[in-house]
Amino acid sequence: MEIRYLKHKEIDKDKWDNCIEKAFNGIIYAYSWYLDIVSENWDALIEDDYKTVFPLTQKKKIWY
Structure with missing residues (x-):
C-alpha cells in the first residue's frame, strides 16, 4: 500500500471520480467537480x- 500526497494540478480527475462512483459510500460531495x-x-x-x-x-x- 502506497499513499501519495498530490497537489491539485496532479490529480487525475477521471480516476478520482471513477473511484468515488465505485465506492460503497460514495457521495456527491466527494466528486471532483463539487470539490472544485x-x-x-x-x-x-x-x-x-x-x-x-x-x-x-x-x-x-477573509482578511487573513
Whole structure:
C-alpha cells in the first residue's frame, strides 16, 4: 500500500471520480467537480492507483 500526497494540478480527475462512483459510500460531495466549486485548490491523498482517495480542502478566512 502506497499513499501519495498530490497537489491539485496532479490529480487525475477521471480516476478520482471513477473511484468515488465505485465506492460503497460514495457521495456527491466527494466528486471532483463539487470539490472544485467549494474549494478551488484542493489537494488529495491517493492510495495506490486511486484505490482509495481522500480530499484535502483548505479553508480560507477573509482578511487573513
